[in-house]
Amino acid sequence: MTPPTATAPEPVTAPLIPPSTHRYADVIHRLEAGGSMLPDTPENLMQIIGIYKAYAVPMDFYWRDLLYIAEQVFLDPLPAFKYFPSQEYLDLPNSYAGDQSKLRIWRGGEKAHPELLEFMEKGETGKMSKLLHHLWHDRINMEFAEACMEAMLWHQGMGGRFYDYLASDAYRVNADRAIKAYFRGNPLMLGLYRLFPEMFMEQVKKMSYYANLGLFWEVMAPVFFEMSDIYDEGGFKGVPDAMNFLVNGIFAVAGRPIYHHVYIKGECFEIIPKSEGFTWLYEAALPYVEAVFYRTAPFRGTKSYNAQAYQVPADQADFHYGILYADVFPVGSAGIPPTLLMQDMLHFLPPYLVDLYKTHKRGEEDQLIQLGITFQRSMYNVTSAVIQALRCALLYPLDDTDPEHLMANRRFFEAQMDRFLRPEARLPQIQTQDYR
Numbered sequence: 009m010t011p012p013t014a015t016a017p018e019p020v021t022a023p024l025i026p027p028s029t030h031r032y033a034d035v036i037h038r039l040e041a042g043g044s045m046l047p048d049t050p051e052n053l054m055q056i057i058g059i060y061k062a063y064a065v066p067m068d069f070y071w072r073d074l075l076y077i078a079e080q081v082f083l084d085p086l087p088a089f090k091y092f093p094s095q096e097y098l099d100l101p102n103s104y105a106g107d108q109s110k111l112r113i114w115r116g117g118e119k120a121h122p123e124l125l126e127f128m129e130k131g132e133t134g135k136m137s138k139l140l141h142h143l144w145h146d147r148i149n150m151e152f153a154e155a156c157m158e159a160m161l162w163h164q165g166m167g168g169r170f171y172d173y174l175a176s177d178a179y180r181v182n183a184d185r186a187i188k189a190y191f192r193g194n195p196l197m198l199g200l201y202r203l204f205p206e207m208f209m210e211q212v213k214k215m216s217y218y219a220n221l222g223l224f225w226e227v228m229a230p231v232f233f234e235m236s237d238i239y240d241e242g243g244f245k246g247v248p249d250a251m252n253f254l255v256n257g258i259f260a261v262a263g264r265p266i267y268h269h270v271y272i273k274g275e276c277f278e279i280i281p282k283s284e285g286f287t288w289l290y291e292a293a294l295p296y297v298e299a300v301f302y303r304t305a306p307f308r309g310t311k312s313y314n315a316q317a318y319q320v321p322a323d324q325a326d327f328h329y330g331i332l333y334a335d336v337f338p339v340g341s342a343g344i345p346p347t348l349l350m351q352d353m354l355h356f357l358p359p360y361l362v363d364l365y366k367t368h369k370r371g372e373e374d375q376l377i378q379l380g381i382t383f384q385r386s387m388y389n390v391t392s393a394v395i396q397a398l399r400c401a402l403l404y405p406l407d408d409t410d411p412e413h414l415m416a417n418r419r420f421f422e423a424q425m426d427r428f429l430r431p432e433a434r435l436p437q438i439q440t441q442d443y444r
Contacts, residue, residue, distance in 0.1 A: 058361035235382075
């Protein structure tokens with residue numbers, strides 16, 4: 009009789025560094041294992057991918073209209089029709105979708121998304137002219153996109169060289185040429201320009217941020233469309249897969265040029281030439297995350313702050329009114345989710361997300377609130393991708409065997425988590441599915 013073979017026990021490998029003692033140690037250990045701030049559950053994966061799809065459709069309008077305003081509307085003193093991008097811009101090929109793309113991220117077409125075009129034609133009320141849809145407020149809310157742009161313009165100094173360049177002599181010379189060309193033959197506006205040159209320069213800077221955000225979102229729309237298609241095909245196995253897709257996407261397009269061109273009577277004026285070398289990651293993506301996800305500003309609404317009582321931080325870097333800190337109820341008070349965006353996303357929810365909302369809380373009656381919390385979860389995942397990308401770029405691999413390197417990664421993750429020690433942060437809430 010052959011004696012049974014004894015199975016050797018698996019060797020236990022001691023951790024190379026001690027456990028974190030941070031308040032969010034569990035989240036930090038998950039990040040160190042290659043995960044996201046958002047727990048890896050099938051429902052979390054479904055929620056974030058579904059909301060990416062719902063976000064991508066209005067985003068396809070935002071980036072096209074932002075570029076239309078920056079390049080065509082420009083300094084129009086009465087821009088009543090700036091939310092009516094021309095057919096040229098609705099057909100403008102996305103640089104990361106379609107057969108013409110040199111770096112194709114989404115397998116779909118390069119023109120405006122079909123669901124977007126259908127909504128622009130019919131809206132919620134039915135088929136009628138664009139002007140009537142606009143006046144009835146049955147449309148895509150471009151005001152949300154402009155609020156994001158203004159947050160980037162106002163906070164400034166968040167990395168990259170973009171804002172500093174706007175004060176340079178080269179920028180002022182280019183802007184001056186464009187201003188004089190735009191108002192050529194208009195002595196009233198040229199006279200005002202001579203009297204108040206800085207006012208016109210500030211408007212041009214604002215237009216440059218329109219272009220900056222438009223070029224940023226031109227990348228993100230096809231990324232989210234492709235993630236939705238992959239999920240529909242069963243391609244993502246968990247939240248870390250979705251996060252890693254974003255990390256890989258960030259590195260793939262990091263060097264995409266950020267520029268500002270204006271077209272005046274058929275002539276192109278390069279206010280920020282591509283040759284300046286501004287890039288998508290440092291001049292658009294990172295400032296966007298900092299200004300919009302973290303900082304923004306107190307919302308004008310039903311809740312008032314007394315700045316003299318220090319209820320509003322004295323330092324802009326301490327602002328914490330972004331989606332990562334937002335309250336769940338869209339009542340127009342401070343720290344709320346972006347209600348205009350939530351209304352836009354409501355039109356494009358995938359069926360599986362609609363079915364999920366029907367089974368929780370008050371079903372269809374509080375869909376907007378559930379949708380807003382889903383969006384919050386998804387943005388924690390996007391922020392996780394940015395944190396992991398920065399760790400890849402600046403520090404060490406997660407499987408590094410040098411304890412000093414692992415401790416450097418640990419300090420980086422703990423510093424990132426320190427930003428969520430504020431009581432307003434929603435990081436603890438998103439750790440459970442009960443937060444809806």
